[in-house]
Amino acid sequence: MSYSFAAGPARLPDAVLAQARETLFSRGADGAAPVERPFSAPQFRAVLAQAQSRLRALLCLPEGYRILFLAGGAMHQFAMVPANLATPGGTVAYADSGYWAQRAMAEAARQCRVSVVARHGGTQALAAPDLQDWHLPPDCAYCHITPNETAEGIAYPGLPAVGDVPLVADCTSCLLTAPLPITRFGLVYAGAQKNLGIAGLTVVIIQEALLARSPASLASVASYRLQAQADSCVNTPPVAALLVTAMVLDWISAQGGLPAMADANQRKAATLYQAIDASQGFYRAPVAPGHRSPVNVRFGCANTALDTVFAAEAEDAGLHHLRGHPRIGGMRASLYNAMPQAGVDALVGFMAHFQRRYG
Ligand SMILES: Cc1ncc(COP(=O)(O)O)c(C=O)c1O
Incomplete structure (x- = not known):
């Protein structure tokens, strides 16, 4: 028996791999395999709705949050988060916990002013940033954290207190690995290729109130507001990746x-x-x-x-x-x-x- 310990794309559950092998590329009565069906077809829409309700149940997600299944990787969100949530001329706060947090803040700095509100201990970081005394700037649009740093192998032992400022989290390597106090967050995102399926899809969970911030000038595929209005289907969604994620969500539910x-x-x-x-x-x-x-x-x-x-x-x-x-x-x-x-x-x-x- 051999095992892949890759950080991502990572191993799928055996049962999902077998189910995907059997079903994804097999044609049905309509002459189309699941990966061949138009995304407007009722079969695909049913899978999308089922994936949303499964994820909502797994996370105990209350009303007032929307789930988006978007094309691309977590790094797309490094750009989309500031593009949608930052206010013109305002500041955004980032905690520097390691490699991926630094890449997220570098991307944000291309669009707006970034205030680094906490830091880990250096390149050979041994611990997450101290959770005490985060001084957020007065005009702060959101505060971004990376709860699990995939490269350094560091996990925060808790969450920072950020008051009314929306807390945004890159949960790419930890979403669905444990219960999450989702109501502490304004927005959570995760690339699928570690715990949710295969590469090409990123899940975004966003507080409905934040959707109003997406600027009207933003490209429609990159706008959380327009993607929410279109149920993640402004354009062709990553159909194959979404079908696999739906299977993974079923598998997680069946495991307890x-x-x-x-x-x-x-x-x-x-x-x-x-x-x-x-x-x-x-x-x-x-x-x-x-x-x-x-x-x-x-x-x-x-x-x-x-x-x-x-x-x-x-x-x-x-x-x-x-x-x-x-x-x-x-x-x-x-x-x-x-x-x-x-x-x-x-x-x-x-x-x-x-x-x-x-x-
Ligand atoms: C925490 C974290 N954020 C972002 C990324 C980048 O993800 P992607 O390659 O899907 O853009 C990774 C990839 O490993 C990651 O672990």
Whole structure:
């Protein structure tokens, strides 16, 4: 058995992979396979509605929020969030928690004034920004955070207090991995290719009141307001990706929803972090306990020269894509919803074997 620990695009649940293989490309009585149907067809609209109601139920999303299924990656939202929510001449607040937060704020800075309200500890960040004392500028249109930094393997231990300022979160690597206090947020977005399906689709959950902010001059495909009015169908939506996401949402519901995802993810993460911490210093997990991501576990050999050997031998043992983010180095095991406990057990078994030979 081999396992991919890739950070994204990442493993799909086995059942979804099988269902997609069987159904997506098989023609029905109307002469069209699901990926061939027009997006105006009742069959596609039914899937869209079902995906929305499943996601709404999973997140316990109250009235007053809209769900958008948009084309493109999370980085499209790095541009769309300021384009829709920033006020002319106003300021937006960003917390610098690491690699993806920095990319989000760099994109926002192309459009408006960015105030950095919190910072992590440097390029070898060991912890999320301190949650105390965020001084938001008086004309702040929103405050943006990245609750789970995929590259550094850092997760916030809580949420900042931002008062009436809408809190915006890039939840690309953590949406649907655990229950989320959704009403604390004005907007949440996530690229699908980690926990929600395949690349090409990004989910945006937005407070209805914020839709009024989308400027009339904004391109219609990029306008949250117009996309909400058109039920995410201003133009052809990423049909295949949406069909897969609908299957993933059904799968998560059938497993017991977000509490079940959180339990399984905590168990997998505990297995791996405990193995690292019990290795008597042979392996190290550089992120501070309490800030360690349950879904992107960053680790390495204390003797960093062994990291390359580890990654190569792990591949030979069927444990793939364990190299860390190119800017960070070391190793990273992504343990999203679809990674079974057996995959983590196999990794921990390999780590013990490797340590016996090189320790
Ligand atoms: C937290 C986070 N934000 C944004 C992105 C960028 O996503 P995309 O490649 O879909 O634009 C990633 C990709 O890994 C990510 O992990």
